[in-house]
Amino acid sequence: QKEVEQDPGPLSVPEGAIVSLNCTYSNSAFQYFMWYRQYSRKGPELLMYTYSSGNKEDGRFTAQVDKSSKYISLFIRDSQPSDSATYLCAMSAPGSNYKLTFGKGTLLTVNP
Amino acid sequence: DADVTQTPRNRITKTGKRIMLECSQTKGHDRMYWYRQDPGLGLRLIYYSFDVKDINKGEISDGYSVSRQAQAKFSLSLESAIPNQTALYFCATSDGNTEAFFGQGTRLTVV
Numbered sequence: 001q002k003e004v005e006q007d008p009g010p011l012s013v014p015e016g017a018i019v020s021l022n023c024t025y026s027n028s029a030f031q032y033f034m035w036y037r038q039y040s041r042k043g044p045e046l047l048m049y050t051y052s053s054g055n056k057e058d059g060r061f062t063a064q065v066d067k068s069s070k071y072i073s074l075f076i077r078d079s080q081p082s083d084s085a086t087y088l089c090a091m092s093a094p095g096s097n098y099k100l101t102f103g104k105g106t107l108l109t110v111n112p
Numbered sequence: 113d114a115d116v117t118q119t120p121r122n123r124i125t126k127t128g129k130r131i132m133l134e135c136s137q138t139k140g141h142d143r144m145y146w147y148r149q150d151p152g153l154g155l156r157l158i159y160y161s162f163d164v165k166d167i168n169k170g171e172i173s174d175g176y177s178v179s180r181q182a183q184a185k186f187s188l189s190l191e192s193a194i195p196n197q198t199a200l201y202f203c204a205t206s207d208g209n210t211e212a213f214f215g216q217g218t219r220l221t222v223v
Contacts, residue, residue, distance in 0.1 A: 103154055
């Protein structure tokens, strides 16, 4: 079992849809949870960061962490064509000096 | 100018050749990382460095070596390139807190 599992998609939705992206993980030491967004031919950029469990909201984006289930989610409300990208979940554990373990990434296309 | 700059952006090389990928950063971060990205496999850590005198292997270091020439420079070498090293390579930096900053990537093809 890989440490981080992420459905690679691809996922195609109409503009305005609510998008749900998910990752599961097996390492209970993970405490830092991130979502990176990667546009085509670009490097990943941090989108959301959450420490431990709970929710975090930033505009149309909401990140959720459920440590009891080892499950994290990213919700995108009112999705826009500009949200079309690959979304990568990433995690790290305390004391790992920010060594990130990534999911495979989910390719999202939002159709106008 | 980009905070994390990778050169070259694209490279085609022949099997058995030595190749170096270079990374420089203006973020002032101590931590630097090299990842490779393959379709269906995501980003995997090759090597990382926490300062000029500190080099550590990641999960897939075989066939690669690195050099930390200065705080701002971290290069990745393939001593004898092979076709399964064809991938997209990313350099990243962090200050150890919440975010890693990635370069634009180097697309390497080994023929």
